Amino acid sequence: KQEVTQIPAALSVPEGENLVLNCSFTDSAIYNLQWFRQDPGKGLTSLLLIQSSQREQTSGRLNASLDKSSGRSTLYIAASQPGDSATYLCAVPTDSWGKLQFGAGTQVVVTP
Amino acid sequence: EPEVTQTPSHQVTQMGQEVILRCVPISNHLYFYWYRQILGQKVEFLVSFYNNEISEKSEIFDDQFSVERPDGSNFTLKIRSTKLEDSAMYFCASSDWDSSGNTIYFGEGSWLTVV
Numbered sequence: 001k002q003e004v005t006q007i008p009a010a011l012s013v014p015e016g017e018n019l020v021l022n023c024s025f026t027d028s029a030i031y032n033l034q035w036f037r038q039d040p041g042k043g044l045t046s047l048l049l050i051q052s053s054q055r056e057q058t059s060g061r062l063n064a065s066l067d068k069s070s071g072r073s074t075l076y077i078a079a080s081q082p083g084d085s086a087t088y089l090c091a092v093p094t095d096s097w098g099k100l101q102f103g104a105g106t107q108v109v110v111t112p
Numbered sequence: 113e114p115e116v117t118q119t120p121s122h123q124v125t126q127m128g129q130e131v132i133l134r135c136v137p138i139s140n141h142l143y144f145y146w147y148r149q150i151l152g153q154k155v156e157f158l159v160s161f162y163n164n165e166i167s168e169k170s171e172i173f174d175d176q177f178s179v180e181r182p183d184g185s186n187f188t189l190k191i192r193s194t195k196l197e198d199s200a201m202y203f204c205a206s207s208d209w210d211s212s213g214n215t216i217y218f219g220e221g222s223w224l225t226v227v
Binding site: 034041046095096097098102103104 | 118143145147153154155156157160162167168170201203205207210213214215216217218219220221223
């Protein structure tokens, strides 16, 4: 059974620092890995999807890496801003029918 | 940018009442999903729907739950007789193809409070 873990559970950084968020999964036979952002009481905003054949995926200040063999993905957010404060979730599909297994998330606070 | 829309944003209901949560997926998408998140817990898969039938459901999705696509645009989740433990944020999601290679887009959620 696929388990997804995100450590740390919470992170606080001063504005301008780079953020490094970790996601690990137990079964390396994944199709892809998706990173989401969730603001308090709100929905999930898709940030990046990285395919199993890719090592990296970039979108603006965001960069996600994937190492299937070690069961890890890392989301880097460059030059953090207070508006980046949110919970960041990673998820992997356990099959092709949309059953995503989510991590518990990392709650990020960027202080001005 | 196209988005998944959900109504209502918040609903309070009495235990034992029926609730219908509504969703309008992104228009050219073929796969539809419901997830839920109990306060402080992980987001959990409930059900996926393709070609007018359920393609997969979790153990949470028991006989009290049902889904329907009554027309070409709406996708609904019905809870027949709500329990206190059904209190959660319910997310609708959609994708243009299966999840093996495609982004799944989520709505803003419907908060359900059962009292």
